[in-house]
Each structure stands twice: as C-alpha cells, then as structure tokens.
Amino acid sequence: MAKITFITRDNETIILEGTSGSVMQLAVDNGVPGIDGDCGGVCSCATCHVHVDVGHHLKTGEATEIETDMLELNDYANERSRLCCQIQISDAIDGIVLQVAESD
Amino acid sequence: MSVHLNKNSICVVIGASHAGVNLAFSLRKEGWQGAILLFDKDPEIPYHRPPLSKTYLSSDEGTNLLKSVESYEKDNISLNLGISVSSINRTDKTITLNDGTIQAYDKLVIATGARPIIPPIPGIETAAHVYPMRTVEDVAHIRKALHKSLNKRVVIIGGGYIGLETAASIKKLGGRVTVLERETRILARVTAPEMSNFFMQLHTENGVEMLPNKNVIAIENTKGVNTVVCADGTQYEADIIIVGVGIRVNSELAKEAGLVIENGILVDETARTNDQNIYAIGDCTFHFNPHYNRHVRLESVQNAVDQAKVAAAAICERHPIYDAIPWFWSDQYDVKLQMVGLYEGYNETLIRKEDGESNKFSIWYFKDDTLLAVDAINNAKAYVLGTKFIKDASKIDKSKLMDASIPFKPGDLLI
Numbered sequence: 001m002a003k004i005t006f007i008t009r010d011n012e013t014i015i016l017e018g019t020s021g022s023v024m025q026l027a028v029d030n031g032v033p034g035i036d037g038d039c040g041g042v043c044s045c046a047t048c049h050v051h052v053d054v055g056h057h058l059k060t061g062e063a064t065e066i067e068t069d070m071l072e073l074n075d076y077a078n079e080r081s082r083l084c085c086q087i088q089i090s091d092a093i094d095g096i097v098l099q100v101a102e103s104d
Numbered sequence: 105m106s107v108h109l110n111k112n113s114i115c116v117v118i119g120a121s122h123a124g125v126n127l128a129f130s131l132r133k134e135g136w137q138g139a140i141l142l143f144d145k146d147p148e149i150p151y152h153r154p155p156l157s158k159t160y161l162s163s164d165e166g167t168n169l170l171k172s173v174e175s176y177e178k179d180n181i182s183l184n185l186g187i188s189v190s191s192i193n194r195t196d197k198t199i200t201l202n203d204g205t206i207q208a209y210d211k212l213v214i215a216t217g218a219r220p221i222i223p224p225i226p227g228i229e230t231a232a233h234v235y236p237m238r239t240v241e242d243v244a245h246i247r248k249a250l251h252k253s254l255n256k257r258v259v260i261i262g263g264g265y266i267g268l269e270t271a272a273s274i275k276k277l278g279g280r281v282t283v284l285e286r287e288t289r290i291l292a293r294v295t296a297p298e299m300s301n302f303f304m305q306l307h308t309e310n311g312v313e314m315l316p317n318k319n320v321i322a323i324e325n326t327k328g329v330n331t332v333v334c335a336d337g338t339q340y341e342a343d344i345i346i347v348g349v350g351i352r353v354n355s356e357l358a359k360e361a362g363l364v365i366e367n368g369i370l371v372d373e374t375a376r377t378n379d380q381n382i383y384a385i386g387d388c389t390f391h392f393n394p395h396y397n398r399h400v401r402l403e404s405v406q407n408a409v410d411q412a413k414v415a416a417a418a419i420c421e422r423h424p425i426y427d428a429i430p431w432f433w434s435d436q437y438d439v440k441l442q443m444v445g446l447y448e449g450y451n452e453t454l455i456r457k458e459d460g461e462s463n464k465f466s467i468w469y470f471k472d473d474t475l476l477a478v479d480a481i482n483n484a485k486a487y488v489l490g491t492k493f494i495k496d497a498s499k500i501d502k503s504k505l506m507d508a509s510i511p512f513k514p515g516d517l518l519i
Contacts, residue, residue: 029172031179038409040152040168043484044433044442045406066440069484073492073514 002094006032006050009100023098024048024085034100041085046070051080053097060087060096076102107210108420113138115419116199116207118189118357119215120144121153123386123408125170127213130416132179140181141207143199147186148240149173154405156243157266158435162273167240192361194379211419214369214377214384215412216354218403223261223349227323231330233344234323237266238351247277249344256280259332259342261320263290265434267348268303271312272436274346282340283307284318284332286349295443296453296467299479303436310437351403353388366390368401373425374418375411383419385411394427395494396446396476406431429494431487439463442487445477445494456486459508466490468505475500485512493517 004023006014010033018026027035027048036047043066052060063071063082071077084098107113115131117124120142128140144150151167159165176183188202198208220236228234233249235242250256256279260267263285271281283290289300307314319335323345330342353368363377364370368390375383375391386408390401410428417424432443450469457465466486469477475498478490489512493500499519504510510517 025168029169029175031171031175036409038405039433040155042154042433042435043440044431066484070488072485072488 002089002091002096004089004093005095005097006035007097007099008033009102018089020089022085023050023087023089023093024083026089027084032100034103035084037085039085043067043070043083043086046074046083047103048084049074049076049101049103050082050084050098051078051101052082053099054080056093056096059093074101075104106421108134108136108138110210111137113210114208115140115211115213116209117142117213117215118144118192118199119217119354119386119388120146120150120183120185121215121217121386121408122170122405123217123412124213124215125150126409126412127215127385127416128181129171129175129179130413131419132181134416134420134422136416136420138210140179141184142181143184143187143189143201145186145188146239146241149183149185151240152405153238154433156240157237157269158273160240161243161246161270162276189357192357192382194361194382197381210381212382213415213419214358214363214382214388215386215408216357217387218351218353220347221350221352222347223320225320225323227325228347231323231325231345232328233330234347235344236347237270246274246344246346250274250277250279253343255343257342258282258344258346259284259330259340260346260348261332262348262350263287263314263316264294264348264350265291267346268307269434269436270346270348271307272310275310275312279344281311282313282315282342284320284334284340285314285316286319287316289316290314295479296447296450296469298453298455299441299467299481302481306437306439351387353401355388358384358388366399370399373414373427374423375415375426376418383415385415391426393430393446394425395429400430400446402430404430404432429491431491440482440484442480442484443477444487444491445469445475447477447479450476454502454506456505457508458483468500470502473499489514489517 024037028037038047039045067083150170191200198206220238258279258281260283263283291300321335322333324331332340358369359365369384371389414424414426434441447469452470454468464482466480480486501519
C-alpha cells in the first residue's frame with residue numbers, strides 16, 4: 001500500500017492510496033485534473049507529466065530514456081520530471097508527493 | 105440562457121469509446137450543466153482500444169478502462185451500454201433506441217467510430233474461428249480459440265498495423281503465425297518501403313511467416329480446419345483466422361439523418377456537422393486539417409481525444425479550432441514505432457540512423473523542403489523533434505539531419 005499525494009495545477013491537494021498498477025492509472029481512476037493518460041500508459045502521449053517533490057525522487061527512481069526524450073522539448077520539464085505511467089505503485093513509493101506539471 | 109448553462113439541457117453522445125467518453129468528461133470540465141447521456145452497443149465499460157492487439161491479447165492483464173466506473177458517477181455522466189441507436193430524428197431533436205425508446209437531445213454528438221471490414225471472400229462465412237480485432241469480445245474469442253487449439257496455426261489476413269501487432273502478440277502466446285498481405289509489401293498504405301522492410305525483417309526474425317503478394321480468394325473448411333486459398337494457388341491451413349484489412353466508417357445513422365457524408369461525416373473546424381446541434385468526432389469524421397490544407401479522415405486515439413475536446417469546448421460556446429498534428433504509435437515485440445504528421449504527397453524520404461544502434465532510426469518524409477511526417481523507431485527524441493518541426497513549419501538542413509554525429513537538438517538541424 002502506498003499513499004501518494006498529488007498537487008494539481010490549481011494547487012489542490014489530492015491524497016490517494018494504491019497497491020498496484022501505475023501512478024497514472026490511479027490518478028485517472030480518481031480524476032486527478034491534468035493527468036489524462038490518453039495513450040493508456042505506453043509512454044506515447046506525455047499527458048501524465050509530473051514533478052516528483054524534492055526528497056522523493058530516490059523512491060521513484062530516475063526517468064527512463066524514453067520519458068526524458070518525450071519531454072525533451074517540453075517547456076515545463078526539469079530534472080524532477082517523470083511520466084507517471086512509468087511509475088509503478090508499491091510500498092517503496094509510499095509517501096511521495098507529485099506536482100502535476102503545466103502543459104504547453 | 106445559453107444551452108450549456110441550462111440544467112435541463114441534454115447532450116446525447118452516440119458511441120462511448122475514446123472519442124465519446126472524452127467528450128463527456130470534457131463537456132463537464134467546460135461547464136455543461138445539464139444531462140450527459142452516453143450510448144454504446146458494446147456492453148463493456150469503455151476501455152482503451154490500442155492495447156487489444158498488444159498487451160491485452162498477449163497477457164492476462166485485463167482491460168484498461170478509459171475511466172473508472174466511479175468517475176462517471178462523480179461527473180454525473182449516464183453510461184448506457186449494450187444499447188444501439190436506430191435513428192436520429194433531426195426535426196424532433198430525438199434519437200430512437202433499438203428497443204423503441206425515444207430520447208430527446210439539445211446537442212447530439214456522433215462518435216460511432218468504425219467497424220472492421222470483413223472482405224467477401226467465398227467461404228469466410230462458414231469458416232471456423234474467423235475473427236476481426238476491434239473489441240474486447242474479439243480478443244476474448246481469439247484467446248479462447250488459441251487456448252483450445254492444439255496446433256495453434258493462425259493466419260492473419262492483412263499486413264497493416266493491426267495485423268502485425270496481432271502477429272507479435274500471438275507469437276508471444278505460442279501460436280504459429282502466417283501473415284498474408286495482398287500488396288507487394290506490408291504496411292503499403294501507411295508507410296515508406298524502408299519501414300515495410302524493417303517490419304518484414306523484424307517479424308521474420310521472430311518466427312512469423314510473412315507473405316506479401318498473397319490475395320486470398322477462398323477459405324475452405326473441412327472438419328473444422330480452414331484452408332486459406334490464395335490467387336497464386338498456394339494454400340495455408342489455419343485453426344484461427346484473423347482479419348485485419350481495414351475499417352469501414354459507421355456513418356449510416358448520420359447519412360440516414362441527412363447529414364453530409366464525404367469519406368466520413370463532414371465536420372467543420374469545431375467538429376460540427378451541417379446541423380448546428382449535431383457534432384461528430386473521432387474515426388467517423390472527415391475534417392479539415394489546417395497544417396496539411398486538406399480534409400482528412402484519421403483512425404487514431406489522438407484524433408478521437410483532441411476532436412472530443414474541441415467539440416466539448418464548442419458546445420459550451422467557446423471558439424476552439426481543431427488544428428492538431430496527427431500522431432500514432434505501434435508496439436511490436438520490443439520495438440516502439442511513433443509516427444507524427446501525414447506523409448501523403450511526399451517526394452523524398454531521409455533516414456537518420458543513430459550510431460551503433462540498428463533498432464533505432466527515423467524516417468523523415470519531405471515534400472521538397474517541407475517536412476510532412478516522421479516515423480521513429482525506438483527513438484522518441486526524433487518523434488518529439490519532428491512534431492516541433494512540423495508544427496513550426498521549420499526549414500531543416502537535410503544533410504545535418506542525416507548526420508548522426510550532429511546532436512539531435514532543434515537548433516543544430518535548422519537552416
């Protein structure tokens with residue numbers, strides 16, 4: 001079980017709990033605004049872009065090459081960027097805070 | 105009062121897949137106050153369609169819902185599944201359901217998508233285990249038939265993306281797969297010869313029998329075993345046959361209602377039909393693309409989702425314009441293909457290969473100096489760069505683009 005906090009573009013805090021699947025799916029299932037997941041979680045659309053809060057990125061790990069490449073020209077991408085369809089829910093990420101990134 | 109602010113207004117959406125479902129949720133987001141009713145003949149809770157031929161077929165993961173059941177309740181969207189619509193009555197502003205029920209609307213959205221073409225091959229009607237690949241039910245049938253089959257000989261008619269993705273998935277499930285393509289090369293309708301060659305080789309290396317120039321003329325069935333007969337006299341035994349030869353737009357309802365049809369339901373830049381209260385979105389539409397300066401019909405998630413957002417905004421009296429650059433993807437084995445733009449009309453292709461990586465390259469389609477489209481294999485960077493260049497109508501230095509030693513950065517590749 002992992003507790004995951006989303007901070008939306010409107011600064012609303014949404015706390016969700018999950019046990020499996022991707023963080024994107026959890027967000028979509030619970031209607032977190034700004035996380036669309038249009039491609040269903042295969043890193044093709046970049047509509048699930050989040051910034052991992054400082055101090056939590058060790059839990060989520062680094063972005064993979066395809067994530068970095070998909071965000072290569074995104075004005076809102078930074079070193080804490082992840083596409084959250086690529087973050088799997090497990091006990092290891094309990095307590096992470098994710099900021100929904102602005103979109104172009 | 106504006107129709108979208110009136111609590112008594114009703115928006116009816118025919119079709120609850122990517123386009124219809126996204127329309128419904130976008131409509132709420134845009135401030136539609138009245139009822140939203142979704143109708144679809146598929147009884148399943150709306151699901152992501154692209155995984156059907158990929159992970160859903162090849163694993164036990166189950167469907168990937170577009171939205172959770174709770175999301176529909178939360179946004180007060182009425183999901184009416186297993187129900188087909190038999191007519192649209194524009195003068196009364198109603199639709200008639202297959203059980204005779206009449207449902208009124210203030211705004212109607214047609215998101216009826218498309219259906220697989222089943223070619224009129226003699227014997228196809230009586231052959232055993234012939235399936236298209238479009239719905240959860242199709243995949244359930246294929247998985248069940250494959251599980252029960254001893255020999256697991258699968259013939260796929262059609263070497264397009266659906267056929268190829270299905271081939272890769274069935275290979276993963278232990279099937280013996282033959283792909284029969286009528287044209288001289290696979291993917292002939294959608295990509296350049298170089299890309300056809302790449303996928304031809306990829307599937308061959310993975311043990312799929314890939315056969316272009318095979319026009320299927322008959323299917324014979326003896327004791328439950330199908331024999332697929334081609335025009336050149338060759339024959340292939342098949343326990344299961346999967347048909348992936350393209351789709352036909354579901355435009356009959358719109359046509360019978362007198363809406364303008366031209367290779368799909370004709371809509372304007374706000375996704376509106378020739379009836380001011382009726383919109384159409386997704387695979388079933390024929391719409392204008394300003395980047396390419398022509399009307400197009402697209403079969404893609406991107407088009408379904410983006411057109412849905414535009415239609416929702418338009419219904420809520422904003423003034424959006426649909427001007428998205430089309431994009432697509434396909435996953436086969438460990439290869440990810442990402443495509444952006446529309447390549448029709450190209451007169452030159454350039455291939456950029458990344459140093460030392462044979463499975464990482466991109467094909468750039470030009471018409472003279474204008475970049476039309478990019479197909480990127482395991483190369484998301486080429487894909488996003490191509491997207492930007494097409495969007496900005498950038499002038500690209502072709503020799504630099506071809507030179508893998510020059511970094512893949514926008515500034516380095518322009519004239």
